[in-house]
Amino acid sequence: MNVYSIQAGNFKLDGGAMFGVVPKSLWQKTNPSDSANMIDMSARCMLIENGNKLILVDTGMGNKQSEKFFSYYKRWGDFDLTKSINNAGFGLDDVTDVLLTHLHFDHCGGAVIWDEDKKSYDVQFKKANYWSNEDHWRWALNPNPREKASFLDENLLPIKKSGQLNFIKKTSDNFVFIDELGIEIMCVDGHTEKQMIPKVSYKGKDLVYAADLIPTAGHIPVPYIMGYDVRPLLTMKEKSSFLEDAFEKDYYLFMEHDPYNEIVSLKKTEKGIRFENSFTLKDL
Numbered sequence: 001m002n003v004y005s006i007q008a009g010n011f012k013l014d015g016g017a018m019f020g021v022v023p024k025s026l027w028q029k030t031n032p033s034d035s036a037n038m039i040d041m042s043a044r045c046m047l048i049e050n051g052n053k054l055i056l057v058d059t060g061m062g063n064k065q066s067e068k069f070f071s072y073y074k075r076w077g078d079f080d081l082t083k084s085i086n087n088a089g090f091g092l093d094d095v096t097d098v099l100l101t102h103l104h105f106d107h108c109g110g111a112v113i114w115d116e117d118k119k120s121y122d123v124q125f126k127k128a129n130y131w132s133n134e135d136h137w138r139w140a141l142n143p144n145p146r147e148k149a150s151f152l153d154e155n156l157l158p159i160k161k162s163g164q165l166n167f168i169k170k171t172s173d174n175f176v177f178i179d180e181l182g183i184e185i186m187c188v189d190g191h192t193e194k195q196m197i198p199k200v201s202y203k204g205k206d207l208v209y210a211a212d213l214i215p216t217a218g219h220i221p222v223p224y225i226m227g228y229d230v231r232p233l234l235t236m237k238e239k240s241s242f243l244e245d246a247f248e249k250d251y252y253l254f255m256e257h258d259p260y261n262e263i264v265s266l267k268k269t270e271k272g273i274r275f276e277n278s279f280t281l282k283d284l
Contacts, residue, residue: 265277
């Protein structure tokens with residue numbers, strides 16, 4: 001199995017929203033903000049080469065929204081999903097599967113593009129199976145007021161229309177092996193309903209794509225919860241259990257939204273599980 005880090009773009013989000021009730025005096029130590037209180041974020045996807053499978057985990061926010069939309073997120077840097085896949089040695093048509101951890105726009109926006117005349121939408125990965133799970137798909141199509149702005153029809157309906165949508169059947173709160181993909185997945189419900197967290201074995205190490213369970217290294221302490229989470233108390237419970245398990249089993253966390261820490265290891269302290277070291281895939 002080979003794993004590649006795919007950079008789908010950098011952006012900024014409000015630091016207060018990203019850390020909820022945690023005071024700025026604490027979170028700015030790990031995630032410094034600019035003059036507008038915005039912190040740096042990444043959309044780091046994972047590309048998994050597993051036998052005859054080439055699995056892309058998440059797709060970033062894409063490029064099809066309006067300039068007004070993107071102005072809220074202050075994109076920076078020159079990363080691009082297609083270029084990054086190409087730089088890894090693959091083309092878009094080589095991707096066999098697209099696993100969407102959840103359907104918020106910054107995770108699935110790159111799954112759908114404008115067609116050539118910009119009058120309708122099409123899937124970006126035309127030869128791939130797109131994977132969600134039935135509970136989360138239903139949740140996204142019937143959004144609660146809190147998440148409505150994150151679930152965009154133009155990111156979802158074209159996938160359904162394409163006939164390429166598939167559902168993961170096993171949605172456990174423990175890691176279970178998914179036969180169709182050849183990787184393990186666990187589901188968590190604090191951030192949103194049935195967010196999927198993948199785990200792969202790479203160079204003898206267990207590598208977990210942390211998605212929005214732990215978006216940046218600064219979010220490792222259990223109380224450091226995003227204001228976006230629909231069930232923050234459940235997030236804390238899920239995170240606490242996961243971190244204990246991750247430390248005991250020596251998992252490495254692949255960070256989706258941390259532009260400065262690609263992979264992190266964990267240590268146990270008197271205050272709980274904490275950040276230990278930062279790595280890149282090449283370091284492992």
